[in-house]
Amino acid sequence: MNRALELLHSVFGFQSFRAPQEDIITTLVAGGDALVLMPTGGGKSLCYQIPALVRKGCGVVISPLIALMQDQVQALQQLGVRAAFLNSTLDASTVRQIETALARGELDLLYLAPERLKQQRTRELLQNSNIALFAIDEAHCVSQWGHDFRADYLELGILHQLFPDVPRIALTATADVRTRNEIITRLDLGSARQFIAGFDRPNICYRITLKENPRQQLLRFLKTEYPHAAGIIYCLSRQKTEETSTWLQGEGFNALPYHAGLDARKRADHQARFQREEGLIMVATIAFGMGIDKPDVRFVAHLDMPKTIESYYQETGRAGRDGAPATAWLLYGLQDVIKLRQMMAESEGSDEHKRAEQHRLNAMLGLCEITSCRRQSLLRYFGDDMAQPCGNCDTCLEPVSTWDGTEAARMALSVVFRTGQRFGVSHLIEVLRGAETDKVFQFDHHHLAVYGVGNALDNNQWRSVFRQLVARNFLSVDIDRFGALKLEEKCRALLRGEETIALRRDEKTKPLKKTSTRKTLVSEAPFDSDPLLWEALRECRLQLAEEQKVPPYVIFHNSSLEDMCRLMPQNLSACGEVSGVGERKKEKYGPAFLDVLKSFLGHRETVAD
Ligand code: ADP
Ligand code: ZN
Numbered sequence: 001m002n003r004a005l006e007l008l009h010s011v012f013g014f015q016s017f018r019a020p021q022e023d024i025i026t027t028l029v030a031g032g033d034a035l036v037l038m039p040t041g042g043g044k045s046l047c048y049q050i051p052a053l054v055r056k057g058c059g060v061v062i063s064p065l066i067a068l069m070q071d072q073v074q075a076l077q078q079l080g081v082r083a084a085f086l087n088s089t090l091d092a093s094t095v096r097q098i099e100t101a102l103a104r105g106e107l108d109l110l111y112l113a114p115e116r117l118k119q120q121r122t123r124e125l126l127q128n129s130n131i132a133l134f135a136i137d138e139a140h141c142v143s144q145w146g147h148d149f150r151a152d153y154l155e156l157g158i159l160h161q162l163f164p165d166v167p168r169i170a171l172t173a174t175a176d177v178r179t180r181n182e183i184i185t186r187l188d189l190g191s192a193r194q195f196i197a198g199f200d201r202p203n204i205c206y207r208i209t210l211k212e213n214p215r216q217q218l219l220r221f222l223k224t225e226y227p228h229a230a231g232i233i234y235c236l237s238r239q240k241t242e243e244t245s246t247w248l249q250g251e252g253f254n255a256l257p258y259h260a261g262l263d264a265r266k267r268a269d270h271q272a273r274f275q276r277e278e279g280l281i282m283v284a285t286i287a288f289g290m291g292i293d294k295p296d297v298r299f300v301a302h303l304d305m306p307k308t309i310e311s312y313y314q315e316t317g318r319a320g321r322d323g324a325p326a327t328a329w330l331l332y333g334l335q336d337v338i339k340l341r342q343m344m345a346e347s348e349g350s351d352e353h354k355r356a357e358q359h360r361l362n363a364m365l366g367l368c369e370i371t372s373c374r375r376q377s378l379l380r381y382f383g384d385d386m387a388q389p390c391g392n393c394d395t396c397l398e399p400v401s402t403w404d405g406t407e408a409a410r411m412a413l414s415v416v417f418r419t420g421q422r423f424g425v426s427h428l429i430e431v432l433r434g435a436e437t438d439k440v441f442q443f444d445h446h447h448l449a450v451y452g453v454g455n456a457l458d459n460n461q462w463r464s465v466f467r468q469l470v471a472r473n474f475l476s477v478d479i480d481r482f483g484a485l486k487l488e489e490k491c492r493a494l495l496r497g498e499e500t501i502a503l504r505r506d507e508k509t510k511p512l513k514k515t516s517t518r519k520t521l522v523s524e525a526p527f528d529s530d531p532l533l534w535e536a537l538r539e540c541r542l543q544l545a546e547e548q549k550v551p552p553y554v555i556f557h558n559s560s561l562e563d564m565c566r567l568m569p570q571n572l573s574a575c576g577e578v579s580g581v582g583e584r585k586k587e588k589y590g591p592a593f594l595d596v597l598k599s600f601l602g603h604r605e606t607v608a609d
Contacts (some may be wrong), residue, residue: 067275079582085112301330359452
């Protein structure tokens with residue numbers, strides 16, 4: 001373990017291992033297999049990179065994300081690790097060079113596309129080389145039920161037969177038990193030690209807001225909180241991603257669309273730009289996901305509600321991989337619920353399948369409507385219990401008030417019943433509020449006992465009541481009649497007066513108080529850096545990145561720059577104290593950053609004189 005710790009300091013520039021990393025590394029170094037389930041940003045890469053350096057031979061990493069191999073390899077080379085990749089993007093002579101290096105024992109890590117393992121040539125190459133371990137990244141790709149299934153992953157079971165003595169580690173961030181079991185069976189990992197970390201992403205602040213005027217809400221969010229940050233905005237339809245990105249460009253943001261309807265070249269180009277540029281916003285459908293490894297995505301916004309908590313967790317999980325504060329921001333409203341319920345009812349599939357989907361949608365709605373801590377509820381869904389409210393979600397930061405909605409709910413249910421369960425929300429509200437519309441007269445609804453009884457609440461308040469009744473399954477949406485509401489079994493007790501109901505008070509949305517966002521920022525990065533110094537350090541990083549044609553975070557993550565502001569190193573050896581600065585980077589980049597720090601101090605003294 002000493003050797004592992006030494007490498008952590010000297011190569012990666014980190015102080016200590018995170019809890020599970022140490023055990024995983026010990027297991028592999030000793031030749032054992034491991035199954036690792038750790039949330040995004042948890043630090044999975046070190047779990048195989050360090051054992052690969054400690055053990056004799058080359059670590060072979062199987063990864064489906066061809067687009068990312070180059071970045072990962074570049075990042076390792078920056079640290080002085082002898083890394084390379086083999087995939088279909090290379091020409092024959094480069095391939096031969098790498099193969100030779102591997103056979104000669106001149107590589108520490110080799111990233112390999114899974115389809116390569118089918119080739120006899122690759123198998124022979126590996127058999128003639130000294131292999132330290134196999135790491136199977138994104139191991140959930142072996143699951144035929146998941147949306148990331150890769151047929152080539154099924155072949156990976158053979159590794160164990162071909163290389164019985166080489167330890168294997170399978171890694172994933174996918175949470176559910178079924179996928180986990182499938183990984184074990186298909187990859188023949190029955191005797192592997194399992195490392196199942198919790199699912200919490202403490203640096204992500206979860207915020208769910210009622211949809212009022214989505215564009216204005218989004219604009220306010222971006223302008224007040226993330227004017228220059230990289231982020232992803234998810235929309236349900238392709239058209240909406242295009243419209244939203246064009247509109248954001250008009251508002252002065254650097255935004256691009258991404259969806260499966262764009263031609264492959266454009267898609268790849270947009271993804272590459274997102275990966276490489278700073279502060280780019282990707283407006284995307286769920287087609288954008290796999291293969292995004294950008295550590296400094298500061299926010300993930302949803303303009304439409306995801307269908308399940310699994311998708312919500314996975315999509316929001318792309319924020320804040322670097323561990324710095326990030327925001328998951330979701331807008332939802334009654335129309336989302338109606339639209340999703342309709343899509344689901346119209347989808348193909350057995351009744352059983354539809355019921356399961358319905359159930360998952362209800363859980364997602366529950367998360368939106370909840371008045372207690374979002375994180376507790378999110379984690380509970382995955383079977384993780386969190387003792388205390390988190391203090392880093394909207395309901396914790398600004399507690400929601402509730403009101404006794406029993407009377408209003410009864411009126412709402414009874415207007416649904418009296419009008420024959422054939423009408424949508426707008427008309428129902430008009431009846432309750434005694435509106436004199438053509439439709440009211442046409443159907444004779446002004447003669448109903450419920451006509452005009454609901455004047456105490458305004459239109460928005462009524463929409464809120466109906467939304468919550470639908471979300472909580474007192475009402476359902478009839479798909480055969482465009483959004484007509486119907487009573488559900490569950491509403492009986494409420495109608496009979498045997499039950500009361502507390503409803504969420506929908507406040508007009510305001511940006512989270514500056515103090516509260518600030519509080520979370522401060523707890524993550526306990527310092528106040530000078531904005532001038534910060535910009536100067538980023539500029540220095542950008543220049544170095546451009547010279548070498550790598551993304552800026554490959555030079556240093558933000559956390560390293562933050563550490564520089566805090567520690568203000570004045571010489572090379574002090575530079576080595578900065579998190580993320582190992583031996584190689586200290587020598588290579590230390591002087592340039594020291595210059596920036598020195599000239600900043602000089603400048604500050606002149607100003608002080
Ligand atoms: P994952 O693959 O699990 O999403 P990564 O391996 O990319 O996560 O690690 C996430 C971030 O955490 C990276 O910026 C990485 O450098 C950092 N990190 C990982 N382990 C440590 C550690 N022991 N100390 C400090 N930072 C770490
Ligand atoms: Zn909370």
